[in-house]
Amino acid sequence: MALVAEDTGVPDEDLIAHAKAGDRKAFAELVARHYDFVFRVAWKWCGRKTDAEDIAQEVCARLGRSIRSFTGQGAFTTWLYALTLNVARDHGRKLLRESRKTAAFGVHAAAFGEAMPEPDERADALWEAVRKLPDKQREAVLLVYGEDLSHGDAAEIMGCAEPTVSWYIHEAKKRLKVHMRLAGEA
Numbered sequence: 445m446a447l448v449a450e451d452t453g454v455p456d457e458d459l460i461a462h463a464k465a466g467d468r469k470a471f472a473e474l475v476a477r478h479y480d481f482v483f484r485v486a487w488k489w490c491g492r493k494t495d496a497e498d499i500a501q502e503v504c505a506r507l508g509r510s511i512r513s514f515t516g517q518g519a520f521t522t523w524l525y526a527l528t529l530n531v532a533r534d535h536g537r538k539l540l541r542e543s544r545k546t547a548a549f550g551v552h553a554a555a556f557g558e559a560m561p562e563p564d565e566r567a568d569a570l571w572e573a574v575r576k577l578p579d580k581q582r583e584a585v586l587l588v589y590g591e592d593l594s595h596g597d598a599a600e601i602m603g604c605a606e607p608t609v610s611w612y613i614h615e616a617k618k619r620l621k622v623h624m625r626l627a628g629e630a
Contacts, residue, residue: 456520464512471511475504481521482528488590489532489582491575495539502531518600525591525601529583573623577616584612585620 454473462470479500486499506527514523574585580602587598588609595613599606 460514478524485528486532488586499532499535503528506531522601533579573620577619581612581616584609585616588613
């Protein structure tokens with residue numbers, strides 16, 4: 445569910461300043477303006493609409509608690525990417541803990557959500573394989589290929605050097621190539 449609000453044309457920097465000062469309308473407009481972006485990143489991370497909605501909602505809640513910590517030294521969207529990825533990782537860890545508890549008690553994993561349909565297109569199969577990569581490789585692929593960022597921009601968001609992002613991408617490509625060959629997709 446995307447939030448719909450009238451865009452007043454006020455720059456993000458002004459909305460952020462007002463939101464930091466406690467202006468709820470400015471905060472609401474900031475959230476509405478960036479909600480689709482947050483949801484898109486969350487969906488690409490997890491691949492499930494319900495989980496992406498949960499992640500996006502948690503990002504909005506954390507944004508309310510942490511907006512004052514945004515210093516403005518980088519782009520707001522860079523900071524928001526990092527916040528969204530942190531929430532997505534936390535959500536993934538939560539789901540892992542829940543599934544381990546479920547397995548320990550012998551309850552079927554299907555009790556926690558709807559079953560995922562088999563990917564019927566090559567792109568779906570590829571993104572499903574991306575979601576199985578180690579976190580840093582997954583983040584790099586999501587940012588560079590999913591969000592069309594440069595390696596430098598992805599490095600800024602991930603908090604590492606640009607060559608490190610390039611290495612993550614290289615390693616991810618090797619893993620994905622093997623995975624897709626085994627799945628008969630390559």
